[in-house]
Amino acid sequence: MRRYLYLLSSLGILVWSPLAFSAESRGSQLYKLCEKCHGLHGEGNKDLLVPSIAGRAEWAVKLMLEKYKSGKLGKDPGDEPAIRMTSMARMLNDKDIAAVSKFVSQMKPAKLEPTIVGDTDHGEAKYAVCSACHGKDAEGNQALNAPPLIGLPDWYIFKATPKYLAATGRRGDVTVNPEGAAMVAGADTVKDEKDRRDVIDYIMALQGVRGKSEEKKESSNKEKATVMPSVEKKVEAPKESK
Ligand code: HEC
Ligand code: HEC
Numbered sequence: 001m002r003r004y005l006y007l008l009s010s011l012g013i014l015v016w017s018p019l020a021f022s023a024e025s026r027g028s029q030l031y032k033l034c035e036k037c038h039g040l041h042g043e044g045n046k047d048l049l050v051p052s053i054a055g056r057a058e059w060a061v062k063l064m065l066e067k068y069k070s071g072k073l074g075k076d077p078g079d080e081p082a083i084r085m086t087s088m089a090r091m092l093n094d095k096d097i098a099a100v101s102k103f104v105s106q107m108k109p110a111k112l113e114p115t116i117v118g119d120t121d122h123g124e125a126k127y128a129v130c131s132a133c134h135g136k137d138a139e140g141n142q143a144l145n146a147p148p149l150i151g152l153p154d155w156y157i158f159k160a161t162p163k164y165l166a167a168t169g170r171r172g173d174v175t176v177n178p179e180g181a182a183m184v185a186g187a188d189t190v191k192d193e194k195d196r197r198d199v200i201d202y203i204m205a206l207q208g209v210r211g212k213s214e215e216k217k218e219s220s221n222k223e224k225a226t227v228m229p230s231v232e233k234k235v236e237a238p239k240e241s242k
Contacts, residue, residue: 026099027100027102030092031104038050041107042054044110053104054151055108055109057139057142058101058102059101065089065101068089072178073086076170079163116158122195133183145182149203150206150207157200158197161196164184164187
């Protein structure tokens with residue numbers, strides 16, 4: 001046993017006595033395992049395709065950890081980020097998952113850096129479908145196992161959504177991830193990249209995160225920024241030139 005513990009600590013894996021910590025500090029101890037990918041404050045890491053998780057609903061963190069652990073997510077050989085997360089989740093037992101989920105949910109939500117700009121109004125129309133499961137304010141719906149979309153980085157939503165389509169991934173394969181099958185119809189409505197950008201722009205707008213273009217803020221609220229400026233050139237001149 002001692003040798004086993006020594007081996008674990010020499011691998012940099014955390015060792016603790018279950019009795020020595022309350023559930024909460026156990027969560028914070030466990031979070032040390034997550035830090036190198038998800039960051040000190042749960043802010044995520046775009047370069048490593050790691051989403052922010054700080055402040056996500058406890059049930060949603062738990063749900064996702066259980067999915068990675070059971071292999072419902074991370075089975076697809078092409079879903080490399082999910083595979084990386086799977087190897088982490090497999091090291092956690094049910095109590096660990098409960099404790100770390102609680103800890104993560106209590107972290108201060110990360111500030112999202114917008115990287116995707118779209119047509120907010122068109123995105124709002126597109127979001128009507130998503131709202132049936134993910135909620136009017138993208139807050140998620142535990143009864144439907146639909147995670148909150150707020151708090152997730154825009155680039156992550158952009159990449160994750162099409163993975164539910166049979167053509168691009170197996171997240172929606174009913175034999176692999178039964179809950180994911182519900183999401184296939186949703187993913188299908190935004191399989192077009194422009195639609196996806198628009199709906200994501202709206203999801204970001206819902207939580208007060210605007211598109212990256214400053215001109216969007218500076219132009220009148222009614223004027224729409226678009227992913228294809230060549231098609232719609234009616235954007236007002238920036239302030240400086242007035
Ligand atoms: C080796 C890097 C790595 C480590 C360590 C790691 N993660 Fe992750 N995590 C990822 C990646 C990459 C993803 C995105 C997976 C995907 O695209 O499906 C992810 C996704 C998640 C998600 C899903 C977010 C969502 O709702 O979509 C949760 C929750 C999560 N991680 C929690 C944790 C927790 C808690 C720990 C520590 C116990 C941890 N992770 C450790 C890389 C890591
Ligand atoms: C019929 C219900 C339903 C609809 C409609 C739906 N979703 Fe989902 N969505 C789900 C469920 C259930 C999951 C969890 C799937 C899983 O377990 O892998 C999910 C997962 C997701 C995820 C991954 C979340 C994460 O934490 O990794 C994203 C992103 C997403 N949906 C975006 C959308 C968008 C955008 C729309 C609208 C265009 C949409 N969904 C419409 C049910 C739905």
